[in-house]
Structures are given as C-alpha cells and as structure tokens.
Amino acid sequence: MRDRQVEVVLGSHAVARVAGAVIVVAHRGQGKLTPGDTAAVALESLAELVRDAHEQAPSGPGSVVAREATRWLMKYAEQISPGVPIDFGVLSAADNGGVAIFLHGSVTAVLADDRGPEYYRGSDAAFTVDRVASEPAKAVALFVDDAKGRIPDLPPERGIGWLVEGIAQAGGAVMWSNDVRSRVRTAEPVGQTRRPPPPTARIDREPRAAQPDSRPSEQPATGMQPATSMLDAVTGTAHGTAGTPVADPHNAETRLSGTNPAPEPDPDLQRRLEATAKSTVLAVKVMGFKCARAHPSDPRSAFCTVCGMPVDQTQALAEVVRPPLGMLVLDDGMTYLMAADAVIGRDPEHSDAAQRGLVPLRIDDTSGGMSRAHAEVHLVNWDVQLIDRGSTNGTRSRHPGYRDWVRLTPHQPMVLIPGTEVMIGNRVLRYEPAAPPPFG
Known part of the structure; x- marks a missing residue:
C-alpha cells in the first residue's frame, strides 16, 4: 500500500501515514491540534505500533496491527485518555493482498468501487471493527464522524495532494487505488532497528474540503461504545x-x-461474529464497586476489572453495568x-x-x-x-x-x-x- 496516493480532506483531526498504513485519530478538543493533545499523543503511540507490525510482517501487517491495537486499547488507551474513549481507525495491507480495516469508536471506513460506496462504521460495532476486504477499484477512505454521527462523502475525483509519510491535521484520508508515482519512498529493509526522526507531513497542496453529506443525520455518539x-x-x-x-x-x-505454525483466522467467521455483536449491548447490572476512574469492578478483586488500578474495598456495594x-x-x-x-x-x-x-x-x-x-x-x-x-x-x-x-x-x-x-x-x-x- 506504499504506492497508493493518500489525499487528506479538510478537518481538525490527526491523520498519519506510517509504513504504508493510514491512521486517523479523532481530535475532540477545541482549536488547533497541538503535540500535547490526546489525539496527537495517541497517534504517535499508534504510529509506533504500526511500524513494529510492519517489521514483523512487511508483506501484510494487517493481522498484527489488529492484535496489537486491541491490546493497546485494553492497556494504553486509558492511560493516554483516562475516562474518555479514543476514536481511531487504521488501514493497512492484509496478508492476502486486500485491505485490513481496524476501527474503534466514531470512525468510518468507506470502500468505493463502480457499484457505489460500502461503509464500515466503528460506532455500529460493539467494541471494534476488524475486517479484511478486497481492495476496491476506486478508493478506500477513513473519516472521523461528526457530532451527529455523519461522515463526508468521498471527493468526486482524485486531486493532486499526496501525503507521503508523517502527520497532518485533517478530517480524514482517502487512499486512491491503482496510482503509482516514482517519488514514493521505498520500503525500509526488514529488520532495520533505527527509528526515523519525528515525522513531518509532506503534502503537495492544501487539504481538500469535505463534500457536503447528503445522507440523513444519525444520533450523536456519546461516551464509550x-x-x-x-x-x-x-x-x-x-x-x-x-x-x-x-x-x-x-x-x-x-x-x-x-x-x-497455526491456522489463519477465518475472515468469514469474523463477519458473522461482527453481525452478531452489533445486536449485543452491555445491559446486565450486577452489584459491584467502582474504581477511582468510575469503572465498574468485581467487588472480590482489589484491582479494577477494566483498567487494573486499585479499588477501595471499604466502599458500599452499588448496582453497576457489568463490563466484559x-x-x-x-x-x-x-x-x-x-x-x-x-x-x-x-x-x-x-x-x-x-x-x-x-x-x-x-x-x-x-x-x-x-x-x-x-x-x-x-x-x-x-x-x-x-x-x-x-x-x-x-x-x-x-x-x-x-x-x-x-x-x-x-x-x-x-x-x-x-x-x-x-x-x-x-x-x-x-x-x-x-x-x-x-x-x-
């Protein structure tokens, strides 16, 4: 996927291209994105994760990205943004030659071909969307949903903007298909341990403004999915x-x-499980404690079931929604x-x-x-x-x-x-x- 043109659209979120993959992280703060903002910190951490995944599987890091991103959500996301979910998506190469899509929260992937767009919405999934799709004929894109759950339409035609490597502030990114340019960097040698300097964006022109969305509004995404x-x-x-x-x-x-060697996961199984999970909600209430971050936790455990932090064992039992x-x-x-x-x-x-x-x-x-x-x-x-x-x-x-x-x-x-x-x-x-x- 390194040879694909990646074009960014106008917006305030954090977008990066790293080792051929595209990462989008939602910036929910006010004003311009700064290096100390949650979205920027999360993007740097995810970029490092993607680089490591590319070193492990340079021909198709998608499954490694999914595994490590899931663990990242369970261990590091809470440290970066206590109590506030981080919405992000990653597009990377799958080992079968397709596109690996990983989404969490209010981020949407759009696959466009001659039959029209196909949408994968992180906000529809119970926890994450982890899919492998055939590379579409036109483009695959990542957008952050707005406060009403809407995403912009794909640009009607390809522009000349090109995010080669690094970070940009944008509303999303479009990876166009079947376009190779000689100035794209070649892949780093496998096993290379030297890390590049902090990335900077290389863009040929200003980001393209997002097209108006003609689809009906959806309910705003609130809180953690x-x-x-x-x-x-x-x-x-x-x-x-x-x-x-x-x-x-x-x-x-x-x-x-x-x-x-172990057998590869079945993509068809993933799709069936995802369809089932969409209809499953966390609604079971049990008696438990809450940690200092207000996570529900098993009262028999001295540490939070969600984040691992200590739990005050002297507090009164309360009815809580049971986590996984x-x-x-x-x-x-x-x-x-x-x-x-x-x-x-x-x-x-x-x-x-x-x-x-x-x-x-x-x-x-x-x-x-x-x-x-x-x-x-x-x-x-x-x-x-x-x-x-x-x-x-x-x-x-x-x-x-x-x-x-x-x-x-x-x-x-x-x-x-x-x-x-x-x-x-x-x-x-x-x-x-x-x-x-x-x-x-």
Missing part, C-alpha cells in the same frame, strides 16, 4: 502458547511467539471478548443455544472431535462459567500450573480462572482477564 465485540482477529501464536500476555506492544522482544469479564484466546491467536453468553462449536449458528440468544463462536476443527454446538459459556454475576453440552468427545480443562487435562462433567458448570486452558476437539482456548496488570 459498548465493549461487546467477540471478534478481534489476531495471528502469530503457537499451539500451547495462545493468550500469553504481552508486556509492551512497543517492545518486539516481549511479543507472542511460537515455533509451530475477560477473553478467550484461541490457539491461532483469535480472541473473543466475553461480554455475553456464548455457544462454541464447529457450526453453532443453528443450534438451540444460538436461537436462545447466545453468541455463536464457530471454531474450525480437523480432528472430528468437536460437536456442532460443543460447549457454552455463561456469565454469572462476575464469573465466567464453562458448560459441556454433553458432547460425544467431551471438553477438557487444565488449570494454570497443572500438566494433566481434566474432563468436564457434562451439563455441570465450571468457573474459569485466569490462565485456565480449555481443549475442544483439537483446539485449545485460554481464558485471560480483560484488564491489564495492576497499575497498567
């Missing part, structure tokens, strides 16, 4: 090491690694954020559990040992319970620190604790907490 997505696709982990926490996404030495209770990390690196009851299997979409409203989590299995609807996950108060549905080959679990697998009693719930591994067929999932380690 419900974190109910179970669809963050990631790759690169080996069997037996899935879900190992990453200490710092900016340090290549601490990333997930393995020696055995953790992640199931599959052996190929795909993660499912546990925000609603779910049914797991090789074809759970048509099961009775899915008809009752459980989120279907389909997992490919080549062993023949996984049932169509093999097991269920239920969120009960602050606990995550796993139930084998009476499957033919059973469900096995292994607590952290133990070598042996234990077969679950059918239809009897088992409470998952962080680090527990679950074997279904020949696939292994690991339960991890959603919050970062204490004190971030």
Whole structure:
C-alpha cells in the first residue's frame, strides 16, 4: 500500500501515514491540534505500533496491527485518555493482498468501487471493527464522524495532494487505488532497528474540503461504545502458547511467539461474529464497586476489572453495568471478548443455544472431535462459567500450573480462572482477564 496516493480532506483531526498504513485519530478538543493533545499523543503511540507490525510482517501487517491495537486499547488507551474513549481507525495491507480495516469508536471506513460506496462504521460495532476486504477499484477512505454521527462523502475525483509519510491535521484520508508515482519512498529493509526522526507531513497542496453529506443525520455518539465485540482477529501464536500476555506492544522482544505454525483466522467467521455483536449491548447490572476512574469492578478483586488500578474495598456495594469479564484466546491467536453468553462449536449458528440468544463462536476443527454446538459459556454475576453440552468427545480443562487435562462433567458448570486452558476437539482456548496488570 506504499504506492497508493493518500489525499487528506479538510478537518481538525490527526491523520498519519506510517509504513504504508493510514491512521486517523479523532481530535475532540477545541482549536488547533497541538503535540500535547490526546489525539496527537495517541497517534504517535499508534504510529509506533504500526511500524513494529510492519517489521514483523512487511508483506501484510494487517493481522498484527489488529492484535496489537486491541491490546493497546485494553492497556494504553486509558492511560493516554483516562475516562474518555479514543476514536481511531487504521488501514493497512492484509496478508492476502486486500485491505485490513481496524476501527474503534466514531470512525468510518468507506470502500468505493463502480457499484457505489460500502461503509464500515466503528460506532455500529460493539467494541471494534476488524475486517479484511478486497481492495476496491476506486478508493478506500477513513473519516472521523461528526457530532451527529455523519461522515463526508468521498471527493468526486482524485486531486493532486499526496501525503507521503508523517502527520497532518485533517478530517480524514482517502487512499486512491491503482496510482503509482516514482517519488514514493521505498520500503525500509526488514529488520532495520533505527527509528526515523519525528515525522513531518509532506503534502503537495492544501487539504481538500469535505463534500457536503447528503445522507440523513444519525444520533450523536456519546461516551464509550459498548465493549461487546467477540471478534478481534489476531495471528502469530503457537499451539500451547495462545493468550500469553504481552508486556509492551512497543517492545518486539516481549511479543507472542511460537515455533509451530497455526491456522489463519477465518475472515468469514469474523463477519458473522461482527453481525452478531452489533445486536449485543452491555445491559446486565450486577452489584459491584467502582474504581477511582468510575469503572465498574468485581467487588472480590482489589484491582479494577477494566483498567487494573486499585479499588477501595471499604466502599458500599452499588448496582453497576457489568463490563466484559475477560477473553478467550484461541490457539491461532483469535480472541473473543466475553461480554455475553456464548455457544462454541464447529457450526453453532443453528443450534438451540444460538436461537436462545447466545453468541455463536464457530471454531474450525480437523480432528472430528468437536460437536456442532460443543460447549457454552455463561456469565454469572462476575464469573465466567464453562458448560459441556454433553458432547460425544467431551471438553477438557487444565488449570494454570497443572500438566494433566481434566474432563468436564457434562451439563455441570465450571468457573474459569485466569490462565485456565480449555481443549475442544483439537483446539485449545485460554481464558485471560480483560484488564491489564495492576497499575497498567
């Protein structure tokens, strides 16, 4: 994607082109964007993340970007902007030659071809949009939604502006297809450790003014979007090491690694999960505590379930909206954020559990040992319970620190604790907490 013309449109948000990828971060403050603003700080952090992802997978960093951006949201976003969500989007190359789209919050991706535009809206997703699309014939763009949820239309024709590398203040960016210019920089050698100096924008002309939006207004986006997505696709982990926490996404030495190849996540599965997650909202209320940042938290934990900060254990219990209770990390690196009851299997979409409203989590299995609807996950108060549905080959679990697998009693719930591994067929999932380690 380095050879594509990237044209910016007029606006006040933060836009960057880094290692061929395009990043857009919403600037919600008043006045001109400054280096100390939240959007600028977040953009620099995300730019570093994208550079590292490009070093790991120079031919297609999209899946690495999605994995690290998800972890960035869970660990670093709260530190950069306490209590206020950061809306951003990233366009990068997918390993299959398409375009990888990652969105969080009020940011929209637009794919334009001869059939007309196609929209992917971060505000519609429960947590994130993580999609891989074929490269459109005309352009793919990222825009920040306005206060009424609207986005501008694509420019009617290509201009001459060209953001080669660096940061610009704009309302969004358009990556035009099938346009190669000789002055585009060549890719950096793989393995290069030297970091470039702080980027500066290189633009041929003033940003293009956004075209008026003819679509009807939508309700304004308010507050943090419900974190109910179970669809963050990631790759690169080996069997037996899935879900190992990453200490710092900016340090290549601490990333997930393995020696055995793992199957690639299924893009079709991602689309099905996203469609299901759009209809899922955080509405379950339980008794709990709130941390100093007003996050709801498990009253049995000394640290916040959302941000990892200490919680005052002397406060009175209050009714709170329950946040996601953790992640199931599959052996190929795909993660499912546990925000609603779910049914797991090789074809759970048509099961009775899915008809009752459980989120279907389909997992490919080549062993023949996984049932169509093999097991269920239920969120009960602050606990995550796993139930084998009476499957033919059973469900096995292994607590952290133990070598042996234990077969679950059918239809009897088992409470998952962080680090527990679950074997279904020949696939292994690991339960991890959603919050970062204490004190971030």
